[in-house]
Amino acid sequence: MTTLSLVLRPERPEDAPAIDRLQARAFGPGRFARTAYRLREGAAERMDLGVTASVGSFLVGSVRMGPVRAGPSAFVMLGPLAVDPSFAGRGIGGTLTRAALEAARQAGEGLVILVGDAPYYTRFRFAPVPPGRLTLPGPVDPARLLWLELQAGFCAGVSGLVEAVRA
Template identity: 85%
Template sequence: MTALSLVIRPERPEDAPAIARLQARAFGPGRFARTAYRLREGAAERMDLGVTAWVGSFLVGSVRMGPVRTGATPFVMLGPLAVDPSFEGRGIGGTLTRAVIEAARQAGDGLVILVGDAPYYRRFGFSPVPPGRLTLPGPVDPVRLLWLDLEGGFSDRVSGPVEAVRAGAEATSG
């Protein structure tokens, strides 16, 4: 029997049911209570930035980006990043993270934020948002609110409450 190889490709609309099942396996029901999830709920998705990882016909990883803004300044929020528990520790999450950051850079987005583990995301260039600079619509451990400036100095223009760009609203930044 030959080993199946990992295929990384852009997300497609028909991937949505498999992504929902993957997120349920990876995060469980507790995901609905998290602030990052609540921010994304009902929000638009940047389909041009989503990336998936497949082994054969089995989805093993997914990462999405959603449009957010502070005031009139748009940028993107990374997440959720999900890897099937049986495939963790194989570098899939890192591969997906690099791919989605590069997609955002190529699309002309100036800033990526996320709520996540600083030691993990530091290797991709993320750093903690200065205290009080951004607020999310719910509690977030400040050391887990991270950003990555894709356009030098973009983060200097960003402060205040972060809100999702809702589905049907302008969903591109740049």
């Protein structure tokens, strides 16, 4: 693994164009059809929880979080997590994920959900959502709907259709 001079910092509004370009490189046009993307479309963003990674002046990674709810329970959804393909496999995604989760803990969030690969996210203590507890407004492989409880007992009352909090 090559050592990078990686600079992490909170996302800023002026990062939006570079993040859009990064997501296009990382995910391609198919990203628009995914349920997680459609859930986030037009939704509010928790700028205080977003984190960027740069090498020099080049944005190489980004992770965002947005507010969601299921019934009366409000929590956050992690994603998208994007790393420039030319920097893949260097630990940037993990570094960004840990930073965003720490920001969520510091902000007092009780729960983070995401749609992603369980083998990747279990190292951060994400686990599959128990069957029938949460649903998304579109097709999602249930094995990819994951959650991480940040406040003990928070998940006990969480169930239902996940909806984005709109901007």
